[in-house]
Amino acid sequence: MSTExxxxxxxxxxxxxxxxxxETLLKLLWIGMWLAFLxxxxxxxxxxxxxxxxxxxGALGLVAFVGCYVVLVMRRMARPVGRLAxxxxxxxxxxxxxxxxxxxxxxxxxxxxxxxxxxxAVLPLRWTRLAILATTAVMVGVGLLLDTxxxxxxxxxxxxAGFSMIGVRELVRTTSELREARAQVAQLAxxxxxxxxxxxxxxxxxxxLSLITLKSELAGRMLPDHPDKAAGQVADIEKxxxxxxxxxxxxxxxxxxxxLATELAGAGAALTAAGVTADVPSEAxxxxxxxxxxxxxxxxxxxxxxxxxxxxxxCVVDVTRRETLEGPRVELxxxxxxxxxxxxxxxxxxxxxxxxxxxxxxxxxTGAARGGGFRLVARVPASVGSAA
Numbered sequence: 001m002s003t004e005x006x007x008x009x010x011x012x013x014x015x016x017x018x019x020x021x022x023e024t025l026l027k028l029l030w031i032g033m034w035l036a037f038l039x040x041x042x043x044x045x046x047x048x049x050x051x052x053x054x055x056x057x058g059a060l061g062l063v064a065f066v067g068c069y070v071v072l073v074m075r076r077m078a079r080p081v082g083r084l085a086x087x088x089x090x091x092x093x094x095x096x097x098x099x100x101x102x103x104x105x106x107x108x109x110x111x112x113x114x115x116x117x118x119x120x121a122v123l124p125l126r127w128t129r130l131a132i133l134a135t136t137a138v139m140v141g142v143g144l145l146l147d148t149x150x151x152x153x154x155x156x157x158x159x160x161a162g163f164s165m166i167g168v169r170e171l172v173r174t175t176s177e178l179r180e181a182r183a184q185v186a187q188l189a190x191x192x193x194x195x196x197x198x199x200x201x202x203x204x205x206x207x208x209l210s211l212i213t214l215k216s217e218l219a220g221r222m223l224p225d226h227p228d229k230a231a232g233q234v235a236d237i238e239k240x241x242x243x244x245x246x247x248x249x250x251x252x253x254x255x256x257x258x259x260l261a262t263e264l265a266g267a268g269a270a271l272t273a274a275g276v277t278a279d280v281p282s283e284a285x286x287x288x289x290x291x292x293x294x295x296x297x298x299x300x301x302x303x304x305x306x307x308x309x310x311x312x313x314x315c316v317v318d319v320t321r322r323e324t325l326e327g328p329r330v331e332l333x334x335x336x337x338x339x340x341x342x343x344x345x346x347x348x349x350x351x352x353x354x355x356x357x358x359x360x361x362x363x364x365x366t367g368a369a370r371g372g373g374f375r376l377v378a379r380v381p382a383s384v385g386s387a388a
Contacts, residue, residue: 031073037113041107044104044108045058054103058100062100072089072118072122097112109143109154113154115135116161120162120163120168125169132159133159205244208241208244211240261283263299264281264284264299266303274307276312278317279316290359291361291362294360294362294378294380295330299332301353310374329382330380331378334376337373350364357379362379364377
């Protein structure tokens with residue numbers, strides 16, 4: 001589901017704070033994978049003849065460097081690091097890198113690659129490119145002082161890592177703007193729906209209530225001298241009020257009609273809130289009113305069963321349009337990895353769903369999923385013609 005599905009399948013969410021200890025550990029593991037390139041300094045520190053004091057100081061310097069780097073890269077997790085503290089940590093990195101390289105040798109030049117990444121992650125975008133180029137130039141200068149040629153084996157990684165981090169930042173920024181835009185669109189849609197409801201109720205009831213008020217006053221004036229005419233006005237009031245009641249019921253039933261797109265969004269939210277990893281599509285195909293309502297109620301009941309009874313850790317929802325011999329059909333599949341079918345007869349919920357789908361010329365299939373769990377498949381015609 002675009003970026004809102006980041007964090008599923010064990011992939012940490014990009015640019016978002018960790019919401020649990022598991023996500024924090026995943027992000028630490030994700031960052032730790034890239035620290036594997038520090039193997040060269042570690043090997044040099046272990047195998048080099050620097051003596052106890054030199055080895056201890058080199059290890060402390062490496063630990064301090066890694067600590068500053070991790071703080072900078074993970075600053076958006078949990079409690080963010082302030083801008084001043086982030087810039088201070090970034091200033092410490094090149095000092096440690098230059099000191100360690102000039103003291104311990106060319107094997108430590110790889111530290112400049114991490115400085116390039118940190119520059120791309122922390123500095124304002126207008127300064128990042130210059131900082132990455134400056135970091136690479138300093139690395140080349142230090143390498144020349146050590147009589148090595150870093151431009152042949154670390155020049156490209158330093159530039160590539162820094163500019164890749166700029167791309168990641170732009171991706172995170174775009175994702176955040178898209179998320180905000182979606183929230184704004186949803187808010188505007190809700191406001192428009194409220195305005196439409198108010199407008200429809202005014203159109204439905206304004207005339208009827210005005211007519212009822214007018215006829216009530218007229219009947220009150222006619223009652224003493226012309227009771228027969230007053231009775232006619234009361235009968236008209238009854239007709240108008242009954243028609244108004246019918247109009248309101250039709251309008252309300254239209255607003256309360258279950259919509260598949262709404263239920264898909266609600267299913268993802270309900271499963272996530274229950275701690276179930278959800279794979280739910282964000283769009284629904286166009287369907288006739290009866291068929292869409294049947295699928296929407298089916299999805300709601302299926303997700304409720306997953307949350308309450310299955311004990312599942314993952315649930316996959318899929319909506320697919322298929323061409324069959326009976327015409328085009330839309331197939332809704334809800335599959336989880338929970339306890340699976342109980343073996344008992346279907347309950348009232350599944351029985352009601354089957355009856356609702358049958359009324360919409362659809363079918364319902366339930367059973368065990370592959371690898372365990374429960375699988376529900378509902379099919380309805382994709383058009384009124386095929387339903388007929």
